[in-house]
Amino acid sequence: MDDGIKVGTTGDIPEGEGRTIPKQLTGTDDDIAVLHDTDGTFWALNDTCTHADASLAEGWVENGCVECPIHSSKFDLKTGKVTGFPATKDAVCHRVEVRGGDIWLFPNETPTS
Numbered sequence: 531m532d533d534g535i536k537v538g539t540t541g542d543i544p545e546g547e548g549r550t551i552p553k554q555l556t557g558t559d560d561d562i563a564v565l566h567d568t569d570g571t572f573w574a575l576n577d578t579c580t581h582a583d584a585s586l587a588e589g590w591v592e593n594g595c596v597e598c599p600i601h602s603s604k605f606d607l608k609t610g611k612v613t614g615f616p617a618t619k620d621a622v623c624h625r626v627e628v629r630g631g632d633i634w635l636f637p638n639e640t641p642t643s
């Protein structure tokens with residue numbers, strides 16, 4: 531699985547925000563949220579919050595975590611681990627690479643930190 535999917539450019543997603551990449555494009559079970567952290571890095575998690583049915587791409591991204599817009603659960607961007615309740619199930623991570631200003635998503639590949 532060495533073919534990534536180009537999902538946009540770094541200028542498309544402001545720092546602290548995310549974008550939903552539909553599962554029809556990624557071939558995954560869930561949509562994928564590509565998230566732009568406040569340190570300038572990009573990360574990807576399954577878009578649907580593990581607590582209920584919120585889009586993590588619509589949450590707040592800050593200091594290595596994304597906060598769900600509905601009940602404020604937090605997930606670590608690098609590992610998907612829950613860092614704030616009420617969610618108790620970790621999120622699934624996917625690898626993202628930035629090359630020459632383009633964002634490439636590698637669905638179902640584990641991120642290299």
Ligand code: FES
Nearest residue numbers: 579581582598601
């Ligand atoms: S839907 Fe995300 S914390 Fe409840």
